[in-house]
Amino acid sequence: MQNPRPARPDVHHGVFTTATHWGRYRVVVKGGEIRWISPLDDPEPATIGYRRTSYDQGRGRVLRPMVRTSYLQNRDAPARPRGDDTFTPVSWERALDLVAEEIKRAHNTRGPSSIFGGSYGWASAGRFHHAQSQVHRFLNGAGGYTPSIDSYSYAAMARIVPHVLGTSANEHLLSLPTWEEIAEHVDLLLAFGGLPAKNAQVNPGGVHVHRSRSGLRMCAEAGVELVNISPQRGDLDIDDAQWVRVRPNTDTALMLALTYEVWAAGDHDAEFLRECCVGAEDLVAYLSGALDGVVKDASWAAAVCDIPDATIRDLARRIVGGRTLITASWSIQRGDHGEQPFWAAIALAAMAGHLGRPHRGVALGFGTHHSTGARQRKLPVASLPQKVRELPEIAPIPVARIADMLLGPGQEIDFDGRRLTFPDIDLVYWCGGNPFHHHQDLNRLVEAWQQPRTIIVHESFWTATAKHADIVLPVSAYLERNDVAFGRHESHLSVMHAAVDPPGEARDDYAVFADLADRLGFRREFTEGRSADEWVRHLYDTTRDGLAAAGMPIPDFRTFWAAGEVTIPLPEPDRRADPLALLREDPMRNPLTTPSGKVELTSATIESFAYDDCPGHPTWLEPKEWLGSTAAERFPLHLLSPQPRTRLHSQYDQADHSAESKVRGREPIHVNPDDATARHIRAGDVVRVFNDRGQCLAGAVVDPGVRSGVVVLHAGAWYDPVEPGGLDAHGNPNVLTFDKGTSKLAQGPSSGTALVQVERFDGPLPPVRAFDPPAQDT
DSSP: OOOOSOOOTTTTEEEEEEETTTTEEEEEEEETTEEEEEEESSSSGGGGTTOOOOHHHHHHHHBEEEEEEHHHHHHSOSSSTTTOEEEOOOHHHHHHHHHHHHHHHHHHHHGGGEEEOOOOOOSSSSSOOHHHHHHHHHHHHTOOOOEEOTTTTTHHHHHHHHHHHSSEEEHHEEEEOHHHHHHHHHSSSEEEEEOOOGGGGTTTOOOSSHHHHHHHHHHTTTTTTTEEEESGGGOOOTTTTTOOOOOOTTTHHHHHHHHHHHHTTSSOOHHHHHHHHHOOHHHHHHHHHTTOOOOOSSHHHHHHHHHHHHHHHHHHHHHHSSSSEEEEOOGSSTTTHHHHHHHHHHHHHTTTTTTTSTTOEEETTTSSSBBBTBBBOOOOOOOOOOOOOOOOOOOEGGGGGGHHHHHTTEEEEEETEEEEEEOOOOOEESSSSSSHHHOOOHHHHHHHHTSSSSEEESSOOOHHHHHHOSSEEEEOOGGOOOOEEOOTTOEEEEEEESOOSTTTTTOOOHHHHHHHHHHHHHHHHTTTTOOHHHHHHHHHHHHHHHHHHOOOOOOOOOHHHHEEEOOOOOOOOGGOHHHHHHHOOOOOTOOOOOTTTTTTOHHHHHHTTTTTOOSOOOOOOOOOOOTSSSSTTTTTTEEEOOOOOOTTTTTTTTSHHTTOOBBTTTTTEEEEEHHHHHTOOOTTTTTEESSOOOOOEEEEEEEBBOOTEEEETTTOOOOOOTTTTTTTTOGGGGSSSSOOOOOTTOOOOOOTTOOOOOOEESSSEEEEEEEHHHOEEE
């Protein structure tokens, strides 16, 4: 083909532009090395992007194809377990032959369902070099595989919202108000889980200009009352915001009490409940104690949530006293019974008369990334098709149930009204994401990870996932390949220039899959005759055609590539299209897509499932572990593991910015002063954090912004066990978290449900080896 790659300057010298999930950047290259990365025209640049040069060119890159030594010597019975072995370098030809042989073997002996196509997370902002699209397209062409469904971020929301509102979670996100609309139309904003600014640094597909911090300040300056309902004061970083120091995992109880207090005072919206909702009478029977003898009032919730009942009654009065928006962060649904707080938030907004009002009601997931708070639109932006050929459908597994699947082949589980059977996985192919960061109970995952015969991983760095693989194929990072980025809420398409060559023998994922497809006999179908850069241009041209058909013309590819970005001329959306607003306007003409056509405060569908952990209406169900349980007698601190400020999940943990946040080389753990004093812990001490599932070391930060009884250990420190299944030296909280489905409805992650104990660690400190390559055999 002509013009095999987009024109770009010499990769050894020059100034390049690129786009990432956390912003757009100018990249300075001299002598083939990245010398400087700086934000591009962004008044509020994300801190993640600072001092990034050490990341792409630092230690720990995978430079050659590597095979676990015991596996290379005997694939049928390796001498040593995964995670406790050396690696042997091999040629690309040898590595690709091994991978192709294993895929053929798995298909021929166990069938396509025996291959799990693992991919997750934020591997690249690019539309083409998107690891999940690449691996799924390849495995589909190879004959099929077992996929996963839903998200670690909001699996519970994804399942409960369609039952209650008749819309998908993504459609709900498209309807959220903007910062400007909140500032103009809202008097009171109740933020369950807060609105942490650090989360808004990132956005799927990129951020053109950050506006979340200024948006929140705009609301405060406009007189919006901001209430942060969270165990952490910093979850809403406005000085005069009210801080309600709720116990973790008790948001549902607080919401139900607020709902009861609004009803008991006679301040409820009886007409909306009657005309636009079903099941309000059943919910009231539960709240009033008619069903179980327990009145869910402010006094009841005060004991559960460990906050004053006067605070709850005051909030109830204020909710109905003005224009109120209730937001709920994704964090509060990543716990045991995580479906309940989102259902309860909808019920509260309906009871108080705000649901379906312009810019009011509920905003589930507001503030969880940058696009919430900005105008979001569905646009015809092309992505890599994942279907190469039509194959019999294989049932996906819930994404957070990977360890269950590997440990329990043939077992059945309930999932949103269905029964799923776990396949017998023989081969795991992982490309994009790091399960040894984002999965719960990593010691259990280590055990589960030993079950398949073969694990293949594409990686740029020696992450724990790579160290627990059999075959590791080195792949390029985003600054080493051309692409096009498009953020979910953005009105821009951004260029991602290849600024430097990949190090060592690294290749991009597409080149690897194309060569494997050649060995498996479907190269033409996989590549469609295009090189990687021809695909980038094709996706842009396809997007251009789609936008032109919708009346939104953009320049040709050559102009775009030279300019570095293009602005999409967007029409203003019709805000009347909000289904809840239309329902309120005329319930008969504008029904929702729920079975009743109304907001389902009680769901007959969910009730018919007869799940003991997800009843037919919002309900307070005690978590498996919480500070009000007997388990707190042994482990009296609730562990929170939110997203970090200095990296995106586990990405860039080895970069300077993340490294500078560590305490004596360990991930910092934030401890309330009273809890620190009781344990003779001072700032800068290394502490041991432990429960029955595992233990890790961390560096103490004494923080009055954390409520007593709670510790905060941010997610993303690379897993670094001193020995397999043993003490983690670096501070990964997922050695401590709970690997249980939120309920039978969603089977989402319950990582927010975890009790621990903390003590000062006075023994010899083990070295942090998280970023070091494994030992090699020659």
